[in-house]
Amino acid sequence: xxxxxxxxARRGLIDRAQLHxxxxxxxxxxxxxxxxxxxxxxxxxFANLLTDWPGYLASWIDGIAPGSAQQAMYVVGVIEIVxxxxxxxxxxxxxxxxxxxxLGIIVNLLTVPGxxxxxxxxxxxxxxxxxLARLSVRYAPGRAKSQ
Numbered sequence: 720x721x722x723x724x725x726x727x728a729r730r731g732l733i734d735r736a737q738l739h740x741x742x743x744x745x746x747x748x749x750x751x752x753x754x755x756x757x758x759x760x761x762x763x764x765f766a767n768l769l770t771d772w773p774g775y776l777a778s779w780i781d782g783i784a785p786g787s788a789q790q791a792m793y794v795v796g797v798i799e800i801v802x803x804x805x806x807x808x809x810x811x812x813x814x815x816x817x818x819x820x821x822l823g824i825i826v827n828l829l830t831v832p833g834x835x836x837x838x839x840x841x842x843x844x845x846x847x848x849x850x851l852a853r854l855s856v857r858y859a860p861g862r863a864k865s866q
Contacts (some may be wrong), residue, residue: 732750732807732860733747734858734860737858742854742857742858743858745850745854746810746851746854746855746857746858746859749814749847749848749850749851749854750806750807750810750851750855752847753803753806753810753813753814753817753847753848753851754803754804754806754807754813755803756803757799757800757802757803757806757817757820758799758800758803758804760796760799761795761796761797761798761799761800761801761802761803762796762800763796764792764793764795764796764799765793765796767792772789772792772795773787773788773789773791773792775827775828775831775834775837776788776791776792776827776831777827777828777830777831778831779830780827798820799820802816802817802820803817806851809859810851810852810855810859811852811855811856811859814848814849814851814852814855815848815852817848817851818845818848818849818852821841821842821844821845821848822845824838824841825838825841825842825845828841
């Protein structure tokens, strides 16, 4: 009977039986944010509506990346979109991908004068991604039953 209740409660990406659990609620909020934000920011790398993204690329990275800074931003955009999709589908892995990506962004920003405040903000996001990775061990679909 427990198996059928679990199967009934879990539909898609949300386990309705756990919606009362604050830890599960935190997991859902973080998974949603770290799915939507990377996808939207990734899409904007192709449109530059939010900002002029190539302006955030450190000159040393622009120097080693093939093509123009805008072309590098296209690659960044694709990576961010993929990272957001992975968070949605496999948050135990996707959260670590986003955390690693944010670390790379922080390194880039720390080498561009005037962007230290954004690097600090991205550090906060990195901590949130790590929290999602840790919560995913317990709450992500497909987790081990003993946890």
